[in-house]
Amino acid sequence: MNNPTDIKERIKKNLVWKSIFRRDYRNTVRDRAQAIFGNIFLHLHPVQVREGAVKLRFTWGMGGITFFAFIILVITGVVLMFYYHPSIEQAYSDIKDLEFQVPFGVILRNLHRWGAHFMVIVVMIHMFRVFMTGSYKAPRQFNWGIGVILLVLTFLLSFTGYLTPWDQLGFWAITVGTNMGAATPLLGYQGPFSEFLHITPFNDVRFALLGGSRVAGNALLRAYIWHCVAIPLVSVILMFVHFWRVRKDGGISKPQK
Amino acid sequence: MNPFIEIITQPDNIAIVIMIMLVTFFTLWAFQQALDNDKLIAAGKPVDGENEGLVDTFKPLVRIELIIALAVMVFLTFWSIVVDAPLEEIANPTLTPNPAKAPWYFLGLQELLVYFDPWLAGVVLPTLIIVGLIAIPYIDINPRGNGYYSFEERKFAIVTFSFGFFILWLLLIVIGVFFRGPGWLWYWPWQEWDHARVVFEPTRDLSNVIGIDSRSLPGFIIGAILVNGYLVAGMVAPYKYLKKKMPDFLKQFGMIRYLVTTFLFITMMSIPIKMVLRLVFLIKYIWITPWFNV
Numbered sequence A: 001m002n003n004p005t006d007i008k009e010r011i012k013k014n015l016v017w018k019s020i021f022r023r024d025y026r027n028t029v030r031d032r033a034q035a036i037f038g039n040i041f042l043h044l045h046p047v048q049v050r051e052g053a054v055k056l057r058f059t060w061g062m063g064g065i066t067f068f069a070f071i072i073l074v075i076t077g078v079v080l081m082f083y084y085h086p087s088i089e090q091a092y093s094d095i096k097d098l099e100f101q102v103p104f105g106v107i108l109r110n111l112h113r114w115g116a117h118f119m120v121i122v123v124m125i126h127m128f129r130v131f132m133t134g135s136y137k138a139p140r141q142f143n144w145g146i147g148v149i150l151l152v153l154t155f156l157l158s159f160t161g162y163l164t165p166w167d168q169l170g171f172w173a174i175t176v177g178t179n180m181g182a183a184t185p186l187l188g189y190q191g192p193f194s195e196f197l198h199i200t201p202f203n204d205v206r207f208a209l210l211g212g213s214r215v216a217g218n219a220l221l222r223a224y225i226w227h228c229v230a231i232p233l234v235s236v237i238l239m240f241v242h243f244w245r246v247r248k249d250g251g252i253s254k255p256q257k
Numbered sequence B: 001m002n003p004f005i006e007i008i009t010q011p012d013n014i015a016i017v018i019m020i021m022l023v024t025f026f027t028l029w030a031f032q033q034a035l036d037n038d039k040l041i042a043a044g045k046p047v048d049g050e051n052e053g054l055v056d057t058f059k060p061l062v063r064i065e066l067i068i069a070l071a072v073m074v075f076l077t078f079w080s081i082v083v084d085a086p087l088e089e090i091a092n093p094t095l096t097p098n099p100a101k102a103p104w105y106f107l108g109l110q111e112l113l114v115y116f117d118p119w120l121a122g123v124v125l126p127t128l129i130i131v132g133l134i135a136i137p138y139i140d141i142n143p144r145g146n147g148y149y150s151f152e153e154r155k156f157a158i159v160t161f162s163f164g165f166f167i168l169w170l171l172l173i174v175i176g177v178f179f180r181g182p183g184w185l186w187y188w189p190w191q192e193w194d195h196a197r198v199v200f201e202p203t204r205d206l207s208n209v210i211g212i213d214s215r216s217l218p219g220f221i222i223g224a225i226l227v228n229g230y231l232v233a234g235m236v237a238p239y240k241y242l243k244k245k246m247p248d249f250l251k252q253f254g255m256i257r258y259l260v261t262t263f264l265f266i267t268m269m270s271i272p273i274k275m276v277l278r279l280v281f282l283i284k285y286i287w288i289t290p291w292f293n294v
Helices: A004-012 A015-021 A029-037 A062-081 A091-100 A105-132 A141-163 A168-182 A205-210 A217-248 B003-008 B011-042 B057-082 B104-112 B118-139 B152-178 B217-245 B247-253 B255-281
Strands: A048-050 B054-056
Touching: A004 A015, A029 B054, A029 B057, A048 B057, A062 A105, A062 A217, A062 B057, A091 A105, A105 A141, A105 B011, A105 B057, A105 B152, A141 A168, A141 A217, A141 B104, A141 B118, A168 A205, A168 A217, A168 B104, A168 B118, A205 A217, B003 B011, B003 B152, B011 B104, B011 B152, B054 B057, B104 B118, B104 B152, B118 B152, B118 B255, B152 B255, B217 B247, B217 B255, B247 B255
Parallel strands: none
Antiparallel strands: A048 B054
16 A cells, blocks of 8 residues: 555546546557647647647747637636626726735736637737738638637727726726717718718617717726627637637638649 | 837837837747748758658647746736836816827828828728738748748749838838827937927829829829829739739730739839829829719
8 A cells, every 4th residue: 555556546546537537558659649639738739730830930830829828817807707796886996906905916917817818819820820920821811811800809808897996997998988979970970971871879889889978987898898708708709619610610720732 | 218218118118119029039030930931942851841751749739838827827916016007197088189190000001191191091991901911822822831940932922012011011110109199290219209399391192293183184194193003014014024924824814913003003002102102202192083082
């Protein structure tokens, strides 16, 4: 029993262990493949990839880093939601509590904030890389389009999160941003031709975005729901499509001449 | 403190500094690999990665993913320990900050507000940017440069995209973050922000330059001719040129693709044109109509 091999054996021969891992890993071709397609998380990958995919110089890992940043943001975001009420009476003091009362609240909020900036930066560099390698060309045209929409959703995720602390920075950034909605041709009350549709400040695009004619409680609630539920949901679905299509379009692009 | 140091060390602006460093690094890396491949192609040799075999995903790829994930986590944790996210005063609808800036990634669009009315800068142009980006794979029919860095083989595509990405997107963001102060006035990094500063800059409309009131009928007609003339000439001139110089390409390119490409291209070029008109000639509008101004 004092023998380490003995302990290892006992753990591995255990019913519980076997129910989780099913079989031993023996570093054979079969087991290396099994390690990928037998794992729900790793089976996103093919069993084999071309050499370039494991070298940094081609992809810079930017797409993967973007996804990883998203995961960090989901995890920190969910924890932040435990400490936050989307109402103008409580939102600001909740953030103050994070700073002064909640253990590690500052780091938690910092991680979410800087992670968001980081994700916007890396997703832009990812787009630049895909363009520079011509990887949007056939057969990947459709996936480039999905990627562009994901880029826009990344901006919108970050933008809707701006309002949640209910401080001057977020309030006025959202005021400036949603005022653009009022300028929409036909559908914004300040936009060209909107008078033909009888558009007023109380039925235009801006009103729909804010849930009112000015940035107030409804706008905070809408920003919160878009930020925490609606846009992440759409993003995750499109990410599935994006990753799926990377596989179906032949994996990481390679020189086609 | 030196105002420039103060601006670049603001917590949110540290992200911009990081962005500038990362983008510069990856741009140099991309173009270096492109030039290397161009040399290989010129010498008739295979480009980087052309004759590559396969490796197992487990463990080489899984290992590198884990290392990068850990590195990113360490980097973000370090950043979060060293710099605290800002929290300003509680929102106050009666106290407008000056300047009121959008989040940094939208400052390029906010900068466009200097040159275009909101319906163009805030709605039409962003929509066209998204549509234009999605359209890229369908209008770029050049089969070369697929799956490797290169420049020689797709000069027009790379120059056009780089102009949009570096100048119209990133440079305008940097200007918006570092060079715009109260009243959205231009401030050099060594200048203190002055909230009392007023710049009297009489702008005029284009037809006023030749003495015709831009709000009169003749002014309207001149504006209409100029704006629509730009659109029509911008659509026709490249056609004439291509027909003469590259008729085969034009035939292969097709009419729909040609119209979409040139429309997106001249829309993009209208931004620097409008900037020069505004900054150099102090011209605000080219065309005033009862419904909208351009």
